[in-house]
Amino acid sequence: MSPTVRRASSADLDLLAPLFDRYRHFYTQRFDEAVSRAFIGERLQRGDSVLLLAALDGSDGAGFTQLYPTFSSVRAARVWVLNDLFVEPQARRRGVAQALLDAAADFARTDGAARLELETNHDNLTAQALYDAAGWQRYDGTQRYHLPLSAT
Numbered sequence: 001m002s003p004t005v006r007r008a009s010s011a012d013l014d015l016l017a018p019l020f021d022r023y024r025h026f027y028t029q030r031f032d033e034a035v036s037r038a039f040i041g042e043r044l045q046r047g048d049s050v051l052l053l054a055a056l057d058g059s060d061g062a063g064f065t066q067l068y069p070t071f072s073s074v075r076a077a078r079v080w081v082l083n084d085l086f087v088e089p090q091a092r093r094r095g096v097a098q099a100l101l102d103a104a105a106d107f108a109r110t111d112g113a114a115r116l117e118l119e120t121n122h123d124n125l126t127a128q129a130l131y132d133a134a135g136w137q138r139y140d141g142t143q144r145y146h147l148p149l150s151a152t
Helices: 010-026 033-046 095-109 126-135
Strands: 004-007 049-055 058-071 078-085 113-119
Touching: 004 058, 010 033, 010 049, 010 058, 010 078, 033 049, 049 095, 058 095, 078 095, 095 113, 095 126
Parallel strands: 078 113
Antiparallel strands: 004 049, 049 058, 058 078
């Protein structure tokens, strides 16, 4: 069965919180479902991100992606940042990640965005191969910076 993707709502919090917690753990954060639940719940309540939820074999929870809005001043247009993408281990290599990427692109196009952006760790070769194969282009001419504002 092919994966399906839909936009998540507040009713999906019980499903999203543990997925988000496992995603955070992948990026070296300790398991803390209360923190994950509070964060995702706030995003859903405020509507300040878009969460897309994948289903596989008839059940939700195969994976998710989260998009945050920003803008390009130069283009005078909205840009969506694909900040989070996670697929449950048992659902990997079954088209879930590609379905989530396609749904994110469809959403951004429908929204009239100029582009989607994402970043991944230098050592996440699996994700890089996925993004390359899906037609994402690397920013070869830019250097990204960040300024930490807290110890965490």
